[in-house]
Amino acid sequence: MLGLAAKDIVVRFGEVEALKSIDLDVPTGSFLTLLGPSGCGKTTLLNVISGFLKPTEGRVFIDAKDVTEMPPEQRDTALCFQSYALFPHLSVEENLVFGLRQQGMPPSERAERLRDVVQQLDLGAHLAKLPNQLSGGQQQRVSLGRALTVRPSVILFDEPLSNLDAKLRESVRHEIRSIQQKFGLTAVYVTHDQNEALAMSDKIFVLNEGQLEQAGTPEDLYHRPRTRFVADFVGSANVMQARVIAQPDASMWQVETPLGQLMVRSDTAPVADTVLIAWRAEAAVMGMGPANIVTTQVGRRSFEGAYTDLFFDADGETFRVQQTRTTLVAGDEMSFHILPDNIVFLSDTVSQVAS
Amino acid sequence: MIRPSPWLITLLLLPGIGLIVVFIGAVIYIAIAQSIGFYNLSGESGFTLESWDKLLARKSYWTAVRYSLFIGFWAAVLSVAAAYPIALWLRKPFKGSLTVSALLKAPLMIHGIVAAFLFLNIISFNGIVNQFMIWTGLFDAPRRLQNDSGAWGLLFLQVWKNMPFALLLLTGAVQSISQDTLNAAQDLGAGAIERFRRVIAPLTVSAMQAALIIIFIDALADFTFQTTVGPTNRQSLAQYMDFFRSRGRWNEAAGVGVTLMALSLAGAIVLAVTARLIFRKRPIGRVLAWYEIRNKEARS
Numbered sequence: 001m002l003g004l005a006a007k008d009i010v011v012r013f014g015e016v017e018a019l020k021s022i023d024l025d026v027p028t029g030s031f032l033t034l035l036g037p038s039g040c041g042k043t044t045l046l047n048v049i050s051g052f053l054k055p056t057e058g059r060v061f062i063d064a065k066d067v068t069e070m071p072p073e074q075r076d077t078a079l080c081f082q083s084y085a086l087f088p089h090l091s092v093e094e095n096l097v098f099g100l101r102q103q104g105m106p107p108s109e110r111a112e113r114l115r116d117v118v119q120q121l122d123l124g125a126h127l128a129k130l131p132n133q134l135s136g137g138q139q140q141r142v143s144l145g146r147a148l149t150v151r152p153s154v155i156l157f158d159e160p161l162s163n164l165d166a167k168l169r170e171s172v173r174h175e176i177r178s179i180q181q182k183f184g185l186t187a188v189y190v191t192h193d194q195n196e197a198l199a200m201s202d203k204i205f206v207l208n209e210g211q212l213e214q215a216g217t218p219e220d221l222y223h224r225p226r227t228r229f230v231a232d233f234v235g236s237a238n239v240m241q242a243r244v245i246a247q248p249d250a251s252m253w254q255v256e257t258p259l260g261q262l263m264v265r266s267d268t269a270p271v272a273d274t275v276l277i278a279w280r281a282e283a284a285v286m287g288m289g290p291a292n293i294v295t296t297q298v299g300r301r302s303f304e305g306a307y308t309d310l311f312f313d314a315d316g317e318t319f320r321v322q323q324t325r326t327t328l329v330a331g332d333e334m335s336f337h338i339l340p341d342n343i344v345f346l347s348d349t350v351s352q353v354a355s
Numbered sequence: 356m357i358r359p360s361p362w363l364i365t366l367l368l369l370p371g372i373g374l375i376v377v378f379i380g381a382v383i384y385i386a387i388a389q390s391i392g393f394y395n396l397s398g399e400s401g402f403t404l405e406s407w408d409k410l411l412a413r414k415s416y417w418t419a420v421r422y423s424l425f426i427g428f429w430a431a432v433l434s435v436a437a438a439y440p441i442a443l444w445l446r447k448p449f450k451g452s453l454t455v456s457a458l459l460k461a462p463l464m465i466h467g468i469v470a471a472f473l474f475l476n477i478i479s480f481n482g483i484v485n486q487f488m489i490w491t492g493l494f495d496a497p498r499r500l501q502n503d504s505g506a507w508g509l510l511f512l513q514v515w516k517n518m519p520f521a522l523l524l525l526t527g528a529v530q531s532i533s534q535d536t537l538n539a540a541q542d543l544g545a546g547a548i549e550r551f552r553r554v555i556a557p558l559t560v561s562a563m564q565a566a567l568i569i570i571f572i573d574a575l576a577d578f579t580f581q582t583t584v585g586p587t588n589r590q591s592l593a594q595y596m597d598f599f600r601s602r603g604r605w606n607e608a609a610g611v612g613v614t615l616m617a618l619s620l621a622g623a624i625v626l627a628v629t630a631r632l633i634f635r636k637r638p639i640g641r642v643l644a645w646y647e648i649r650n651k652e653a654r655s
Contacts, residue, residue: 052538072541079542085535089557089635098553102544150543 003186036207078147258315289337406606427575430513438521471583528562
């Protein structure tokens with residue numbers, strides 16, 4: 001069953017079309033992430049779902065009920081804001097039960113609901129404090145708790161971790177995911193951070209300039225990007241132009257590229273004779289292999305901790321390979337191979353990308 | 356951090372607070388001393404409560420007290436009530452909002468007596484209001500609207516004159532509330548009234564208190580509007596004081612003056628405390644109740 005659905009959502013601000021016919025299906029209890037750069041329309045879409053923005057066209061359904069005309073206060077959603085948006089004049093306890101009081105819940109039930117959330121988020125020591133007496137991470141937990149106490153059909157997150165430091169961000173994102181799974185909540189999460197999206201989501205919608213670029217599981221998006229934008233935005237892949245020169249078998253294609261002739265295994269045919277192909281930096285396996293062997297010189301080395309980026313130039317373009325441990329330095333010769341399964345055809349034509 | 360000595364702090368504050376204490380203190384001392392007979396302007400000075408006895412025994416005194424409190428209270432409450440929706444409307448800038456805001460503040464630049472006579476012209480026997488009411492058919496003939504006994508005209512004038520002042524104070528306060536905070540309240544189920552009651556009013560209560568206090572004190576001591584458009588069957592405290600002064604009865608005038616000051620102070624405190632209690636009540640009781648439940652559970 002669908003917890004949330006949005007059909008043909010169009011949002012126009014005067015001449016500007018912020019969302020261009022977006023369709024969204026979120027099964028009950030799943031975690032969907034809207035991923036994209038600033039200004040791509042992800043927060044606009046979240047505002048349409050929460051009711052703060054009425055779409056120019058299209059309908060929104062929560063638990064199969066059309067809520068398009070319903071104001072935010074009547075929708076069964078709860079939003080976690082980027083700024084936390086805690087009520088500065090209310091204690092943590094009052095913040096947490098704000099929604100329950102609005103629902104007119106009896107005090108005994110309210111106390112029970114509060115106790116559950118306080119235990120879950122470990123907020124017991126902070127109940128009497130005001131928001132300005134809390135750290136960023138604690139405020140984030142209160143914001144999450146405030147949304148959880150009302151047990152909404154759909155919980156919405158608007159870049160909730162962007163104000164936290166890297167270490168805290170990682171722990172809070174695991175916390176959010178485990179709470180979502182524990183309560184079986186339908187969640188929509190907005191972020192521009194691909195790591196967050198990949199780590200947390202059941203499904204990711206990649207938005208670009210108000211349009212849906214690709215939707216799929218994190219693995220799909222990462223390993224089988226369909227457009228140059230997705231390949232580049234999710235994981236920063238190596239993208240290059242390729243000319244199809246032969247098709248040795250039904251799913252194998254031979255292409256001419258700046259790295260020489262490569263074999264690509266794909267279930268779908270390339271969209272034109274000259275297309276774009278993408279491969280991940282970590283797909284490069286050092287040493288000789290059965291196919292797609294590239295021998296080149298390391299141009300630049302960048303140690304990133306868990307891995308090392310090795311950059312090299314070919315045909316005027318810069319490419320990147322990633323190795324967990326390597327002694328190679330700038331100027332060294334290196335040979336690597338890429339398995340044909342790890343190279344994908346992109347659906348944009350070369351002229352589209354150029355324009 | 357090095358904490359400065361209390362003597363240094365006192366010395367630094369002295370030019371500001373010292374002057375206030377000296378001037379206000381002198382005024383209060385003279386007013387109180389005069390109200391009990393000292394520094395008598397029209398006779399021999401002496402310690403006496405006789406003038407107070409006489410004053411408090413007068414029915415007209417209590418009528419003036421009740422009437423001035425009525426005008427002060429309603430002028431303050433209605434002005435603030437009228438200013439809030441406008442402040443919320445002007446919270447987010449829109450095309451022409453600056454012009455609207457400036458026009459709304461225009462009454463601040465018009466002197467009270469000018470405004471009173473302007474209003475008198477509008478509601479006069481052959482004024483615009485009467486003509487309009489006859490045109491609508493609600494009045495058969497012109498009616499006397501000036502100096503109405505219910506003081507509606509006076510209250511209208513008070514609100515017209517004081518609302519921009521409340522607006523000035525509230526606009527800044529309302530603008531300081533983030534949109535996310537209001538959206539969060541709405542998202543959690545709060546409609547417009549609940550958002551006002553539980554978020555906007557508590558977060559702007561200091562500005563609300565300031566507006567209530569200043570307008571209350573101003574309207575309580577009103578003389579200009581009362582003598583021009585106020586009811587003729589009742590006197591405000593300021594009018595009452597002037598009544599004694601014009602007859603050379605300085606002790607009674609001083610008594611009314613002290614009453615005015617005492618009521619200003621007491622009324623301002625009551626309004627400020629009430630506003631805070633209504634809108635910014637701390638949930639001490641609920642917090643304690645929660646801890647009690649938690650401790651019981653921990654024990655069991």
